[in-house]
Amino acid sequence: MRFSGSATYVTTRDLNLAVNAAITLQRPLLIKGEPGTGKTMLAEEVAAALGMPLFQWHIKSTTKAQQGLYEYDAVSRLRDSQLGEARVADIGSYIVKGVLWQAFECETASVVLIDEIDKADIEFPNDLLRELDRMEFFVYETRQTVRARQRPVVVITSNNEKELPDAFLRRCFFHYIRFPDKETMQSIVDVHFPGLKPALLREALEVFFELREIPGLKKKPSTSELLDWLKLLLAEDIPPEVLRSKEQKAAIPPLHGALLKNEQDVHLFERLIFMARHNR
Amino acid sequence: MLIDFFLHLKASRLPVSIQEFLTLLEALRQHVIAHSIDDFYLLSRAVLVKDESHFDKFDRAFGEYFKGVEALPGMEVLIPEEWLRRAVKKHLSDAERARLEKLGWEKLMETFRQRLAEQKERHSGGSKWIGSGGSSPFGHGGTHPEGIRLGGRSENRSAVKVWERREYRNLDDSVELGTRNIKVALRRLRRFAREGAAEELDLEGTIAGTARNAGWLDLKLRPERHNAVKVLLLLDIGGSMDDHIRVCEELFSACRSEFKHLEHYYFHNCVYDYLWRDNRRRHSERIATHDVLHRYGNDYKLIFVGDASMSPYELLQPNGSIEFNNVEPGAAWLRRLADTWPHSIWLNPEAEHSWPYRQSTSLIHNLLGGRMFPLTLDGLERGMRLLSK
Ligand SMILES: Nc1ncnc2c1ncn2[C@@H]1O[C@H](COP(=O)(O)OP(=O)(O)OP(=O)(O)O)[C@@H](O)[C@H]1O
Ligand SMILES: [Mg+2]
Numbered sequence: 001m002r003f004s005g006s007a008t009y010v011t012t013r014d015l016n017l018a019v020n021a022a023i024t025l026q027r028p029l030l031i032k033g034e035p036g037t038g039k040t041m042l043a044e045e046v047a048a049a050l051g052m053p054l055f056q057w058h059i060k061s062t063t064k065a066q067q068g069l070y071e072y073d074a075v076s077r078l079r080d081s082q083l084g085e086a087r088v089a090d091i092g093s094y095i096v097k098g099v100l101w102q103a104f105e106c107e108t109a110s111v112v113l114i115d116e117i118d119k120a121d122i123e124f125p126n127d128l129l130r131e132l133d134r135m136e137f138f139v140y141e142t143r144q145t146v147r148a149r150q151r152p153v154v155v156i157t158s159n160n161e162k163e164l165p166d167a168f169l170r171r172c173f174f175h176y177i178r179f180p181d182k183e184t185m186q187s188i189v190d191v192h193f194p195g196l197k198p199a200l201l202r203e204a205l206e207v208f209f210e211l212r213e214i215p216g217l218k219k220k221p222s223t224s225e226l227l228d229w230l231k232l233l234l235a236e237d238i239p240p241e242v243l244r245s246k247e248q249k250a251a252i253p254p255l256h257g258a259l260l261k262n263e264q265d266v267h268l269f270e271r272l273i274f275m276a277r278h279n280r
Numbered sequence: 281m282l283i284d285f286f287l288h289l290k291a292s293r294l295p296v297s298i299q300e301f302l303t304l305l306e307a308l309r310q311h312v313i314a315h316s317i318d319d320f321y322l323l324s325r326a327v328l329v330k331d332e333s334h335f336d337k338f339d340r341a342f343g344e345y346f347k348g349v350e351a352l353p354g355m356e357v358l359i360p361e362e363w364l365r366r367a368v369k370k371h372l373s374d375a376e377r378a379r380l381e382k383l384g385w386e387k388l389m390e391t392f393r394q395r396l397a398e399q400k401e402r403h404s405g406g407s408k409w410i411g412s413g414g415s416s417p418f419g420h421g422g423t424h425p426e427g428i429r430l431g432g433r434s435e436n437r438s439a440v441k442v443w444e445r446r447e448y449r450n451l452d453d454s455v456e457l458g459t460r461n462i463k464v465a466l467r468r469l470r471r472f473a474r475e476g477a478a479e480e481l482d483l484e485g486t487i488a489g490t491a492r493n494a495g496w497l498d499l500k501l502r503p504e505r506h507n508a509v510k511v512l513l514l515l516d517i518g519g520s521m522d523d524h525i526r527v528c529e530e531l532f533s534a535c536r537s538e539f540k541h542l543e544h545y546y547f548h549n550c551v552y553d554y555l556w557r558d559n560r561r562r563h564s565e566r567i568a569t570h571d572v573l574h575r576y577g578n579d580y581k582l583i584f585v586g587d588a589s590m591s592p593y594e595l596l597q598p599n600g601s602i603e604f605n606n607v608e609p610g611a612a613w614l615r616r617l618a619d620t621w622p623h624s625i626w627l628n629p630e631a632e633h634s635w636p637y638r639q640s641t642s643l644i645h646n647l648l649g650g651r652m653f654p655l656t657l658d659g660l661e662r663g664m665r666l667l668s669k
Pocket of ligand 1 (some may be wrong): 008009010011033034035036037038039040041042159188191223224227
């Protein structure tokens with residue numbers, strides 16, 4: 001069981017190593033990186049590559065650790081009791097299994113994705129320490145212990161909105177996905193647009209990386225924006241020459257709305273172009 | 281050997297723990313990596329460093345420690361000549377082999393052994409040592425036509441080690457203050473409370489109420505929990521503040537998402553009789569500072585943001601304002617504000633070491649009893665700590 005990217009997902013050597021180390025030692029893998037650098041996708045790819053089912057837990061600001069284990073639907077039970085339903089007697093029918101429970105129950109080894117853990121309350125990771133360490137938890141309502149049949153591979157992503165607690169970090173492997181360099185980016189694009197004309201790709205990447213260099217951008221365009229933009233360029237059948245034109249420095253690239261999504265960035269960009277035109 | 285490595289990291293002030301060190305040993309025991317220093321670098325980083333802003337520190341510490349060592353246990357063994365011959369056959373093209381012959385096998389082996397023996401010093405990019413690259417005929421991935429790889433995978437990477445490239449330098453404590461850092465710093469001010477419309481189910485209350493009702497459902501609702509801290513932000517705008525627009529915008533947007541009760545007003549250089557909310561309509565829609573003083577309770581935390589750079593007249597003289605004729609000097613207004621809101625600080629985007637050299641900055645610094653902080657991550661942290669007391 002070794003992960004080394006896939007036909008649809010481009011990885012680097014350091015990422016592969018971190019993934020494999022986490023799998024071998026059965027520790028959670030924490031992934032950080034700029035938005036759109038394939039953090040969420042990684043878990044899907046690991047699951048697909050290892051042929052394991054994937055259990056996804058997308059975290060929101062209101063998510064509680066307990067919800068990943070199970071929830072006791074007391075309100076339904078109360079309501080049923082008012083109506084005199086028979087199932088009221090069995091507390092088990094009001095226990096709703098969470099993502100971790102489902103993964104623990106899985107016959108085969110599985111992959112668990114805890115996506116954007118930093119969205120939750122600061123204490124959230126601490127509340128999961130023991131469960132992730134031991135891969136088991138206790139259900140008070142039914143007095144049973146749920147234990148993982150097979151320790152799942154746990155991938156956790158963070159966008160760095162909050163610092164994570166040290167005790168939690170100590171238990172993880174960590175990998176920071178850097179923004180891809182030109183070569184890696186080329187492979188990523190190849191994966192998504194296998195038949196893309198090399199000339200168009202070259203020019204597009206040129207424009208893209210130049211755009212990222214503009215100082216003062218609020219949000220630099222990322223991989224997913226590049227891919228969207230290429231899709232549009234293809235749909236509109238924009239020829240590579242348009243991107244390369246001699247005047248390029250002073251021309252706004254076509255469909256740039258796909259790359260710059262922030263109004264202020266677009267203004268900044270247009271101002272720069274304007275200045276470039278008038279300074280020549 | 282690895283204990284020294286661990287202690288060296290610790291001494292380099294990386295926050296590494298024993299638990300993580302043991303994990304590293306466990307990973308080595310389970311052969312997560314082959315005997316390659318590059319892989320060891322990646323593995324130890326993934327296990328020991330959990331924050332990309334520490335990567336650069338780790339790179340430096342790693343480089344210092346492995347300077348001259350480069351060989352991991354298992355790599356020090358002499359490579360058998362037979363293996364080398366085979367490796368050469370396998371890895372070199374005919375033309376390359378022909379050129380290699382020029383040096384002669386015997387000679388090559390001899391030099392090779394010698395160098396292994398001499399190998400005590402650093403050998404990264406030079407042309408003599410058996411580094412993993414460079415133009416020495418030994419070491420892997422080099423460009424020398426006579427190069428032979430020893431361990432590691434063929435990737436033809438440049439001679440400089442990954443850790444020597446210092447690629448993470450710009451992540452080091454993100455000197456740049458970005459919204460996220462600001463938010464993390466502002467979180468110090470969090471104080472959760474339940475206020476407002478009752479919209480959330482209070483489960484415990486409901487159960488208790490229902491029990492009291494002899495089993496008939498008694499639903500109880502309560503307001504959602506949110507950050508109850510109240511902040512009044514006064515921002516200097518225009519003039520010398522133009523240089524700091526970006527960081528101020530970031531601070532502002534972070535504040536807006538963090539505090540439910542956030543009020544903001546603008547001033548120019550110093551606060552006088554009027555403030556305004558919308559900079560485009562500063563002349564038509566200004567608000568008397570007196571009104572602001574009375575509008576917000578003293579539980580608000582007051583944060584000034586400004587470079588405190590102005591002529592001392594603007595602070596000390598009536599009519600000193602560059603914009604209009606103020607009856608009272610700016611200093612009187614500042615004092616009044618600071619008295620109304622005991623929890624107040626001043627955030628200054630100018631570098632802290634420049635403050636003493638600017639008269640107006642010193643004046644305001646004193647006026648606020650020293651509660652001026654630079655608009656850096658550290659300054660914000662200090663400021664927030666003081667405000668949360
Ligand atoms: N290495 C890669 N190989 C192939 N496609 C990639 C790669 N990196 C990013 N992509 C493309 O970019 C898209 C965005 O990836 P993903 O949603 O996983 O990013 P993310 O890091 O989770 O972003 P966010 O921080 O916004 O959640 C993917 O759907 C994929 O199309
Ligand atoms: Mg994501």
